[in-house]
Amino acid sequence: xxxxxxxxxxxxxxxxxxxxxxxxxxxxxxxxxxxxxxxxxxxxxxxxxxxxxxxxxxxxxxxxxxxxxxxxxxxxxxxxxxxxxxxxxxxxxxxxxxxxxxxxxxxxxxxxxxxxxxxxxxxxxxxxxxxxxxxxxxxxxxxxxxxxxxxxxxxxxxxxxxxxxxxxxxxxxxxxxxxxxxxxxxxxxxxxxxxxxxxxxxxxxxxxxxxxxxxxxxxxxxxxxxxxxxxxxxxxxxxxxxxxxxxxxxxxxxxxxxxxxxxxxxxxxxxxxxxxxxxxxxxxxxxxxxxxxxxxxxxxxxxxxxxxxxxxxxxxx
Amino acid sequence: xxxxxxxxxxxxxxxxxxxxxxxxxxxxxxxxxxxxxxxxxxxxxxxxxxxxxxxxxxxxxxxxxxxxxxxxxxxxxxxxxxxxxxxxxxxxxxxxxxxxxxxxxxxxxxxxxxxxxxxxxxxxxxxxxxxxxxxxxxxxxxxxxxxxxxxxxxxxxxxxxxxxxxxxxxxxxxxxxxxxx
Numbered sequence: 053x054x055x056x057x058x059x060x061x062x063x064x065x066x067x068x069x070x071x072x073x074x075x076x077x078x079x080x081x082x083x084x085x086x087x088x089x090x091x092x093x094x095x096x097x098x099x100x101x102x103x104x105x106x107x108x109x110x111x112x113x114x115x116x117x118x119x120x121x122x123x124x125x126x127x128x129x130x131x132x133x134x135x136x137x138x139x140x141x142x143x144x145x146x147x148x149x150x151x152x153x154x155x156x157x158x159x160x161x162x163x164x165x166x167x168x169x170x171x172x173x174x175x176x177x178x179x180x181x182x183x184x185x186x187x188x189x190x191x192x193x194x195x196x197x198x199x200x201x202x203x204x205x206x207x208x209x210x211x212x213x214x215x216x217x218x219x220x221x222x223x224x225x226x227x228x229x230x231x232x233x234x235x236x237x238x239x240x241x242x243x244x245x246x247x248x249x250x251x252x253x254x255x256x257x258x259x260x261x262x263x264x265x266x267x268x269x270x271x272x273x274x275x276x277x278x279x280x281x282x283x284x285x286x287x288x289x290x291x292x293x294x295x296x297x298x299x300x301x302x303x304x305x306x307x308x309x310x311x312x313x314x315x316x317x318x319x320x321x322x323x324x325x326x327x328x329x330x331x332x333x334x335x336x337x338x339x340x341x342x343x344x345x346x347x348x349x350x351x352x353x354x355x356x357x358x359x360x361x362x363x364x365x366x367x368x369x
Numbered sequence: 370x371x372x373x374x375x376x377x378x379x380x381x382x383x384x385x386x387x388x389x390x391x392x393x394x395x396x397x398x399x400x401x402x403x404x405x406x407x408x409x410x411x412x413x414x415x416x417x418x419x420x421x422x423x424x425x426x427x428x429x430x431x432x433x434x435x436x437x438x439x440x441x442x443x444x445x446x447x448x449x450x451x452x453x454x455x456x457x458x459x460x461x462x463x464x465x466x467x468x469x470x471x472x473x474x475x476x477x478x479x480x481x482x483x484x485x486x487x488x489x490x491x492x493x494x495x496x497x498x499x500x501x502x503x504x505x506x507x508x509x510x511x512x513x514x515x516x517x518x519x520x521x522x523x524x525x526x527x528x529x530x531x532x533x534x535x536x537x538x539x540x541x542x543x544x545x546x547x548x549x550x
Contacts, residue, residue: 089396089397
């Protein structure tokens with residue numbers, strides 16, 4: 053009985069997260085429009101609220117074309133990998149005290165890091181199997197960007213782990229009872245925000261899919277529902293990464309005592325808005341500049357932060 | 370020290386640009402909700418093409434083919450004919466609006482100010498064939514943008530019946546050798 057209940061709740065959450073990810077695409081279009089003095093989609097339904105259904109219907113009935121020159125199986129499997137991995141990322145977020153879907157509390161942060169590294173595989177596989185120059189260039193860029201940001205993503209998480217003395221996300225949240233991590237670890241927060249932008253391939257770190265240079269990069273050959281999977285997986289990963297940031301740096305469900313879930317959702321939405329705001333305002337740098345920025349700037353800062361955190365923790369304990 | 374200052378300046382410039390984009394939330398929308406409210410179009414906006422008539426109700430067009438030859442997308446086709454009065458007119462005149470690029474070169478080329486572009490852009494149709502406008506669709510019964518201009522009063526072309534022209538005092542009085550009008 054318990055297992056069945058668990059299964060149903062997990063299934064419900066998966067559906068919910070997918071729908072949320074689909075809605076975020078419309079939400080983003082609306083917010084981008086507002087930030088650019090436009091109106092955004094406002095024709096379908098009340099103030100454009102039904103736009104999502106129009107988009108979904110359109111993307112379902114598109115011709116799902118597999119190019120004859122591609123490697124079929126890998127071409128087919130890579131959007132599924134991308135979708136699943138971005139979905140898994142959401143399950144480690146605790147909604148209230150000791151309530152998360154995957155009960156892997158002891159390795160929560162490590163699980164996140166693992167998924168962040170694994171998510172590159174969908175891009176590599178799709179870029180290789182498409183047999184297209186642009187997608188190959190996109191996946192090359194994705195790989196070089198990944199080996200850049202993975203380092204300071206891990207190191208900036210490490211100083212949080214040292215501070216809270218646990219890999220458990222729940223423990224990390226509870227350790228922020230008196231002060232959110234964002235205040236003592238502000239530099240760390242900036243570095244982690246940059247890295248998480250790169251994890252989601254958001255602007256200005258959307259090197260693998262830079263539309264202007266390599267025309268959508270790794271998913272150039274994808275159409276129909278396969279493209280939709282890539283598309284939705286990006287939005288789901290925005291949601292899950294911003295939920296993760298709100299857990300790590302902003303105290304997760306802490307805040308108003310009686311409404312832990314509302315707190316988490318509010319913080320997540322503000323971070324999602326920040327992601328979109330950054331997309332609207334900062335242009336994409338050249339791709340070697342991102343790599344040199346990562347190695348020469350973010351990496352030393354996160355190392356410095358790690359050392360100083362360890363120093364203070366050693367002194368005060 | 371300069372390095373640190375550089376980093377701080379760059380950081381604050383990024384934050385500043387993000388802030389200025391954020392401020393746009395409170396600004397007025399620039400969008401014109403098109404089907405409900407329409408933009409003001411100026412008289413020289415290049416939209417639908419019409420053929421105008423002079424104040425006596427004659428076709429201004431003399432079917433000189435200048436518009437058809439200047440048209441970059443060659444969407445104008447016409448043929449000349451002459452009436453009993455010695456006045457030439459287009460036997461048929463077609464403009465294919467599915468190919469027209471609204472460059473306005475026909476209006477510039479026209480010596481009689483017959484062909485004119487109006488500020489009307491709502492030409493959409495369901496079938497492509499419906500966008501080929503015949504002479505009856507193109508002609509309008511007034512002078513359009515250029516009033517009080519009669520080609521025959523200044524050109525020196527001899528008409529058989531002078532009384533048909535209203536400003537008949539000018540007709541055939543023009544010194545065709547002179548440079549100035």
